[in-house]
Amino acid sequence: MSDRDQVRVRFAPSPTGYFHVGGARTALFNWIYARQRGGVFVLRIEDTDRERSTEESVSYFIDGLKWLGLDWDEGPFFQAKNRPKHEAAAAELLGAGHAYRCFCTPEELAAEKARAVAEKRSWKCPGGCRDRQSADAKRRSEAGEPSVVRFRVPEGERIEFVDMVYGPNVKEAADIEDFVILRSDGSPLYNLSVVVDDADMGITHVIRGQDHLSNTPKQILLYRALGKEVPCFGHLPLILAPNKSKLSKRKHGEIVSLPFYREKGILPEAFCNFLALLGWSPGAEDEVLGMKELIEKFDLSKVNKSNAVFDYRGGDERNWTDPKAIAINGRYISAMDLDDLVPLVRERLEEAGIWRDEFAGEKAAWFRSAIDLVRERFRTLCDFATLGRPYFSDDFEMEEKAVRKNLGKEGLAGLLEALAGRLGGVTPFDAEHVEEAVRAFAAERDVKPGLIINAARTALTGTNVGPSMFHVFELLGQEKTVQRLKAAEAYVAGA
RNA sequence: GCCGCUAUCGUCUAGGGGUUAGGACGCCUGGUUCUCAGCCAGGUAACCGGGGUUCGAAUCCCCGUAGCGGUACCA
Incomplete structure (x- = not known):
């Protein structure tokens, strides 16, 4: 349709509310298209609805786009200014x-x-x-x-x-x-405004939600009557709620708004990855694709025609949003460059009030290895401040379930105290030597090593899951190990 | 009402005239002589319904149904 060689696409949100995840995907697809075609990505704020447009809402879009990493080349332009x-x-x-x-x-x-x-x-x-x-x-x-x-x-x-x-x-x-x-007051309506603006800004490819598909013929008529070149159109299937209704903040809560994902510890690149998979698929290949791979592999013409359901279940604490988004995020956390992850974890610890300056000073190397040790089983950045709390702070909770399971066993009385004494003498205090000592200790006391190890896990981290215990011992160090083992004696059954 | 779009496991999807209809997520089971919410292995589960074309249809066509969108002095 268009023979203009420079691709120009735009994202044109109307700032009347929050930044919807569907809008985020539209922005992403436009951005990818621009990047893969060496084109220009324009941001245009469609603020012609004076009553409902707010400056606050404009900033949601600006901030959201920045967070996602979708940098625009031109704009933001404000549609209201084009009214003449x-x-x-x-x-x-x-x-x-x-x-x-x-x-x-x-x-x-x-x-x-x-x-x-x-x-x-x-x-x-x-x-x-x-x-x-x-x-x-x-x-x-x-x-x-x-x-x-x-x-x-x-x-x-x-x-x-x-x-x-x-x-x-x-x-x-x-x-x-x-x-x-x-209108009778002389103000222009949407169909006129978009066409005039898109023509004015030289938009060559209009990529937007499918809800505009039925309006497209009207717009084409307008382009023709105005003697403007008609751009190419690409409409994207909608993102729906599990009951196939429209996904809205009013009905579905903050699960549909972009900032929520940042708060909940989702990484922007992981979220883009997830969003790209709503309506498109790389075929038989791995679905975990970074921005660069997305630009390489994404193909607008292979986007589905049917709407996608955003699979979230309310009230499920573990899967608080579409589980696939969380799963992909977990894979990013495990695989991303540690240097990029460290400052992100710092932010979370600061928010939780358990950040210590030494983590960036004399204990910086330790901090890095702590993150590296625990990140494999974490799925969001929030996990570092919650599940990871015992690694970074002495003020952590002893989970009731773990206490019952690991410290409630027969024959543990006095064992942790004794183990503390034993480990207090291990040098150097590394995984290898601690393992040696723990196994020897278990043999002497004639108990299964697992009994001691699991009890220690709960004593040291308050939980019943985590990395290999000997690495945990080494990470937490001799002093804390001894301290926490002794302190846990109070939780042992019959104590 | 009218106009249009869409329809593959619970969800995201691949595929597409002859396939054991593939993958991912979820869930379940087993393993991981230290745990599991991690990891590994296995399992569960689908072509909306009815006609037609064809040797053969999940695939192409028609009808129905459902969902969605448009039908605004909203965007």
């Missing part, structure tokens, strides 16, 4: 006979529409405004009679276009009503 151009376009259309003034009142229109529906026929303007002489219309308008401007949909035409996702589309002009492009 929209009005000029309407005047041009009016002058060329592509549009006309309609003097019907909303009441007349509603009545006619109700009749049309009842009689199962198509809707038309009851006042015959379409056929009115323009001079006459001009006179009435200047006399102060309120009117809207409607686009004159050409008769007998058929609008065809090839959507990059949905393929060939055909729409009979007869099925399109003469839509309003200017």
